[in-house]
Amino acid sequence: MPALAWALATVLAPAARTAPAPADDDSLAVTPAEPPDDAPGEGDVVAPRDGTVADGDVEVAMGADGDGDRLVRPRRRVRFRDGALGGDLRSGSADPLAGGALEVPFVHGTIAFGRVSPRWGRGLVVGAPADPWRDARASTVAPAPRTRSLDGARWRAGAGLRAEVAGGSMAHERVVLARAGAGAWDFGVLSRARGAPIVSLGGQAGGGAFELGMSRYGAWRAEGTRGGRVGGIGWTMRGRAGSERYSPPGAAAGRDPAQASALELDGRGIVAWRAMGSLWRHRSGVAGARAALEVERELTQHDHVALGTEEQHGARRDGSTRPPGMRQAGWVEWRGGRGPVRLGLRDEIWGHRGFARDAVRAVSTVRLVFEADAMTTLAITRSAYHVAYGEDLYLPEAGTDRWWLRAVSGDGTHTRIEFTAPLAGGRLHASLTRIEDIGRSPRPHWSFDWTRRSRTTRDPARAGP
Amino acid sequence: MRSARAGIVAALAALAVVSPPLRAQDFALPGATPPGSAAALLEDALPRAEPGVAVTAGTIAWYGVPGLVTRALAIDLGRGTWRASCGVSQTGEPGLGWTTVGIGAGAAGRDWGAAGRVLARRDRTAAFAARVAPGEGGLEAGAGAWLVIGGGCTMWASAPSLALTGAAPPLARALEAGVRWSSPGLALWLAHRSAPAGYGGASFAAGACAGTGPARVWLSAHDAPFAGTFGVSVTRAPVAVSAAVESHPWLPPLTRLALTLADRAP
Numbered sequence: 001m002p003a004l005a006w007a008l009a010t011v012l013a014p015a016a017r018t019a020p021a022p023a024d025d026d027s028l029a030v031t032p033a034e035p036p037d038d039a040p041g042e043g044d045v046v047a048p049r050d051g052t053v054a055d056g057d058v059e060v061a062m063g064a065d066g067d068g069d070r071l072v073r074p075r076r077r078v079r080f081r082d083g084a085l086g087g088d089l090r091s092g093s094a095d096p097l098a099g100g101a102l103e104v105p106f107v108h109g110t111i112a113f114g115r116v117s118p119r120w121g122r123g124l125v126v127g128a129p130a131d132p133w134r135d136a137r138a139s140t141v142a143p144a145p146r147t148r149s150l151d152g153a154r155w156r157a158g159a160g161l162r163a164e165v166a167g168g169s170m171a172h173e174r175v176v177l178a179r180a181g182a183g184a185w186d187f188g189v190l191s192r193a194r195g196a197p198i199v200s201l202g203g204q205a206g207g208g209a210f211e212l213g214m215s216r217y218g219a220w221r222a223e224g225t226r227g228g229r230v231g232g233i234g235w236t237m238r239g240r241a242g243s244e245r246y247s248p249p250g251a252a253a254g255r256d257p258a259q260a261s262a263l264e265l266d267g268r269g270i271v272a273w274r275a276m277g278s279l280w281r282h283r284s285g286v287a288g289a290r291a292a293l294e295v296e297r298e299l300t301q302h303d304h305v306a307l308g309t310e311e312q313h314g315a316r317r318d319g320s321t322r323p324p325g326m327r328q329a330g331w332v333e334w335r336g337g338r339g340p341v342r343l344g345l346r347d348e349i350w351g352h353r354g355f356a357r358d359a360v361r362a363v364s365t366v367r368l369v370f371e372a373d374a375m376t377t378l379a380i381t382r383s384a385y386h387v388a389y390g391e392d393l394y395l396p397e398a399g400t401d402r403w404w405l406r407a408v409s410g411d412g413t414h415t416r417i418e419f420t421a422p423l424a425g426g427r428l429h430a431s432l433t434r435i436e437d438i439g440r441s442p443r444p445h446w447s448f449d450w451t452r453r454s455r456t457t458r459d460p461a462r463a464g465p
Numbered sequence: 466m467r468s469a470r471a472g473i474v475a476a477l478a479a480l481a482v483v484s485p486p487l488r489a490q491d492f493a494l495p496g497a498t499p500p501g502s503a504a505a506l507l508e509d510a511l512p513r514a515e516p517g518v519a520v521t522a523g524t525i526a527w528y529g530v531p532g533l534v535t536r537a538l539a540i541d542l543g544r545g546t547w548r549a550s551c552g553v554s555q556t557g558e559p560g561l562g563w564t565t566v567g568i569g570a571g572a573a574g575r576d577w578g579a580a581g582r583v584l585a586r587r588d589r590t591a592a593f594a595a596r597v598a599p600g601e602g603g604l605e606a607g608a609g610a611w612l613v614i615g616g617g618c619t620m621w622a623s624a625p626s627l628a629l630t631g632a633a634p635p636l637a638r639a640l641e642a643g644v645r646w647s648s649p650g651l652a653l654w655l656a657h658r659s660a661p662a663g664y665g666g667a668s669f670a671a672g673a674c675a676g677t678g679p680a681r682v683w684l685s686a687h688d689a690p691f692a693g694t695f696g697v698s699v700t701r702a703p704v705a706v707s708a709a710v711e712s713h714p715w716l717p718p719l720t721r722l723a724l725t726l727a728d729r730a731p
Contacts, residue, residue, distance in 0.1 A: 303614055336620060338577035338612045343622055345642045347657060364659045364667065366622040366640050368610045370579050380608050382624040384639040384659035384667070411660070413639055415627050434628070 026335055027304075029381050030346040030365040033396040033405045034134065045405040046096045049398065050088075053081045056455050060426075061401060063449030077401055082456065084110045090401075097402060099151075109157025117149045118166055118177065121202030121211030122223040125190055125248050126150075126177060129223060132238065132260035132278045133290045133316060148250040150175070164188070171250035192249050219246040221258065232269070238262040244283045255317060257282050272296045280316075288314025302337035323352075323360075323390045330356045342369040350391075360388040363395070375422045383414040400429050400449040412437035426452030490636050491554040491565040491584060492537050494523035494723040495696050495709035497674040497683045498645055498652045500578075500611045500621040503707065503723050504539035506550035506569040509623040509641070510609035512580040514573055516543030519727035523707075529717030532558040539567075546572045548580060555589065556635075562589045563635070576613035581606065582625070586634060603631030607638075619645045643670075650677045658687070683709075690714065696721075703727055 053059055061077040075092030077100075089100035101114035119127030128148045152168010154177075166177040179188030179200070188200040196216035203210060210224035221242030228235060240260040262278035273295045281287040294308035310329040315322060331348035344367035349356040363385040370378045387393045387409045394405040395414050408414060418431045428450050435443040496502015500511040503521040513519070518541065525535040539552030550569040556562045563586050571580020587602040607625035614620055624640040643656030652674040660666035672685025672694070679700045686693040696709030703726050711719040 300615065334620065336612050336614050338614075339574050340572070341577045341579045341610050341612060343610050343612050343620060345620070345622055347642075362667070364640065364642070364657065366624055366642055368579060368608055368622060368624075370610075380624065380627065382627060382640050415624075417627070 026342060026344040026367055026369065027333070028396060029379075029398060030333065030335075030344045030367050030383075031396070032348065032363055033394045033403070044407055045394065045403075047403045047405065048097055049400075049402050053079045053086070053088075053453075055081050055083065057081060057453055058456055059451065059453040061449055061451040063400070063429075063447060065399075065445065065447035068444035068446070080456075089114075106155060107157070109155055109163075111153060111155040113153050115149050115151050116154045116166065116168075118154060118164070120179060120188055120200050121186065121204075122209065122225070123148075124211050124213040124221050124223055125188065125198050125200040129240070129256055130238070131316075132240065132257060132262045132280045133288070133312075150177075162186075173249045175249055190248070195247075195249075198248055213242075213246070213248065215246065219243045221246045221256075233265055233267045236262075236264040238278075257287075270297075272298075280314075282315075282318040286315060286318045288312065288316055299336070302335075302342070304333075304335045306333045307331070308333075321390065322392075325352050327352055327360065328354060328356050337369075340371045342371070343367070344369075359386060361391045361393055362386045363393060365395075375420070375427065377418070377420045379416075379418040381414075381416045381418075384412075385414065386411050397431065397433060397445075399431070399447060400427075400451050404433075404445070406433070406435060406443075408435060408437060410437045410439065412440075423450060424452075426450050490634070490638075491535060491556065491586075492539055492552060492567065493525060493535075493721065494521060494537060494539075495698070495707040495721040497676075497681045497696065497698055497707075498647070498654050498672060499643060499656065500609070500619070500623070500645075503725050504537065504541070504550070504552060506541060506548060506571065506580055507539055507552050507567040507582055507584070509625055510569060510571070510580045510582040510607045511611055511621060511623055512548035512550075512569075512571040512573040512578040513541060513543060514575065514578060515729060516545065516548075517728045518542055519725055521723055521725040523721065523723030525722075526720045528713060528719050532561060543573070546574055548573050548578070550582075557589065560590050563587060564589055577611070579608070579610035581608045584634075586632065601632065603629065603634060605629050605634050617646050617648055619647070621645070651675055654685075702729075 058080040059078065064072050064074040066072045071094070073092060073094040075090060075095040077090045079088045080086060084105040085103065087100065087102040089102065090098050092098050099115045101112045101116050103110050103112040123129040148170070150166060150168050150170045152166060154164065154166035156162070156164040160183065162181045164177070164179040168175065174193040176191045177188065179186055181187070184203050184205045186202045190198045190200070198213055198215045201212045207228055208224065208226035210222065212220065212222040214220040221240065223238070223240040225236065225238045238261065240257070242258050244258045246258065257280035260278065260280035262276065264276045266274040273293065275293045277291045279289045290310065290312045292308065292310035294306055296304065296306040298304055308331045312327040315324065327350050329348065329350040331346065333346040335344040336342070346365045348363050349359050350361040351357045351359045363383055365381065365383040367379065367381045383395055385393055385408055393408050395408060397404040397406060397416055406414065412435065414435050416431060416433045418429065420427060420429045428448065430448040431446065433445040492504040492508040494503040496505065500509065501513055503523065505511045506513065521539045523537050527533045527535070533556065535554060535556040537552060537554035539550060542549045548571045552567050554565040565584050565586045567582060567584040569580055569582035571578065584605045585602065605626055606628040608627055609621065609623035609625065611619055611621035622640065622642040626634065626638045639659040641656055641658045643654055645652060645654035654672050656670045658668050658670060666689060668687055668689040670685060670687035672683060674681055674683035676682055681698045683696045684693065692711060692713055694709055694711040696707065698705060698707035705725040705727065707723045709721045713719070
């Protein structure tokens with residue numbers, strides 16, 4: 001199926017008009033990333049980076065990457081959307097993201113085959129619930145865990161009165177899902193091969209949403225969220241309660257706290273600010289808390305400065321090997337641009353004493369971007385870091401369709417050079433990375449991607465004069 | 466040959482232990498405020514804002530270590546927005562030191578600048594040849610940029626050792642970022658410097674420069690450990706002379722001297 005789609009898209013693409021690809025956000029490149037919850041140990045993580053494909057668009061991509069040895073990992077990808085017909089397929093013998101889904105119209109709705117990612121309500125039963133310690137910062141890479149996706153088929157139909165049926169494998173466990181909804185309410189059942197069925201009741205109204213998940217044996221979890229504004233201050237509250245032995249398919253043991261609450265506030269005046277506080281508890285003696293404040297100021301159209309501080313207590317995961325105790329952090333970030341040059345600086349320090357003293361994790365990053373024109377860019381990102389034993393630090397690298405999250409430790413430097421340019425009606429993105437941890441062999445990594453996005457239909461609204 | 470280079474490196478390593486971090490080397494000629502000191506395109510990959518031609522010759526005496534003196538010559542060229550620089554530097558005595566050849570290229574406007582630079586080093590004990598035996602020479606490449614952000618402030622960042630190949634440079638450098646505020650007669654700056662290999666040992670540096678017309682005086686200091694610098698420069702077009710002395714708690718001071726010929730005043 002991927003090969004057929006690839007061939008189809010390759011034939012279609014040359015006749016179509018090229019659309020510009022979205023630009024990278026410099027902030028993402030200088031901000032340490034949060035690894036997905038199913039990240040294996042201390043190793044690097046590859047996570048999908050999914051942009052949207054507009055109706056009528058076909059995107060074809062091919063590329064490869066390697067680590068400086070003889071192993072080259074080629075990959076191909078095709079995405080398209082035409083009304084109810086759509087697809088996202090990746091292929092590559094050594095590509096960890098290989099797979100995808102194809103969606104076609106079927107019986108008043110659509111049916112999708114492959115790796116689909118259904119999400120019910122708050123993600124307590126199907127999907128992944130939001131971590132209480134994560135805020136909605138768009139400047140942080142926080143990919144969702146892949147173990148909660150479903151390999152199989154899903155049919156869904158309707159909007160006001162809706163239905164959904166799916167079946168397949170979720171984290172190597174056979175499951176069958178069925179859900180029906182009307183208006184603001186949804187009711188679903190998940191049947192699984194290794195455990196009792198779980199029912200889900202969800203609803204949303206007036207800026208709030210909630211979900212209750214309960215297994216046949218009485219293990220349950222409920223979560224609700226509500227937001228609003230008071231004067232010039234926006235607020236969002238989240239709360240979760242439930243039993244410790246509640247475990248839906250694909251949920252790693254000790255991943256989701258049984259009880260949690262979080263409050264996020266934001267406002268905008270002379271400066272824009274955002275604050276967050278959260279508490280969570282896995283079981284007796286395994287709990288944590290986080291409080292953070294970030295202040296931002298847009299200096300000019302292109303200049304931006306942000307200051308932040310944060311304090312964390314306890315463990316995020318049940319069974320975490322991270323040294324216990326308090327962590328306090330401070331960071332400053334500045335980005336600016338003049339002419340063809342953009343510059344981004346960020347310094348972030350975590351310490352286990354007040355005012356981030358006795359640093360356990362620190363990283364200083366500089367990003368320099370030179371834009372020869374709208375499509376030709378040279379970017380250099382350099383980080384110097386210190387990571388104490390037992391701590392973790394992931395530095396993000398943006399590809400056209402994925403994030404590489406590089407796990408670094410000890411003292412060292414991370415250097416990445418990226419080049420983008422138009423090529424053969426598409427866009428070439430090439431990168432070279434070198435990580436040098438003291439006491440370890442340097443870790444090189446290279447990649448290149450060629451992407452072409454085209455329109456298969458003429459859209460009068462997007463046509464030129 | 467390797468032992469000679471190893472001797473120099475050992476001397477510098479000893480200095481690094483007992484002295485302030487030597488975060489500049491072959492073309493670290495005196496400058497009133499960063500960015501934009503003489504030969505900064507070669508040293509920090511930071512191009513001059515002004516176009517034109519400038520020739521700078523200078524010397525650095527490293528903490529009174531006998532024979533450890535750097536002599537440098539740099540030529541800066543600028544036309545339109547393009548900037549280029551080339552230079553040669555020698556450190557140490559024949560048989561013990563090394564020679565560095567550098568080129569840099571970039572672009573700069575009234576309120577921005579970006580550049581890259583490449584340095585090639587070779588032992589002074591070896592005759593120049595097109596082919597270099599393993600371990601006898603090395604290449605170091607880096608990049609930097611600065612932006613005027615308004616209000617008299619300029620931000621800069623420099624990563625002079627982005628890529629290395631061959632023999633390691635005598636002193637490793639990670640990256641530096643800073644901000645400078647300037648007004649007529651006064652300039653203040655603050656910089657953060659990460660340690661050569663990682664963030665551990667990062668330090669801050671700050672300085673002030675006062676002066677109008679042809680004469681300038683500047684003071685700067687950095688921590689880990691604390692050390693201060695005093696410098697003066699006098700300009701009478703087309704000639705500028707700069708000198709700086711950096712103190713040290715235990716060692717003799719580090720002295721820098723530069724003479725610049727430019728077709729226009731900086």
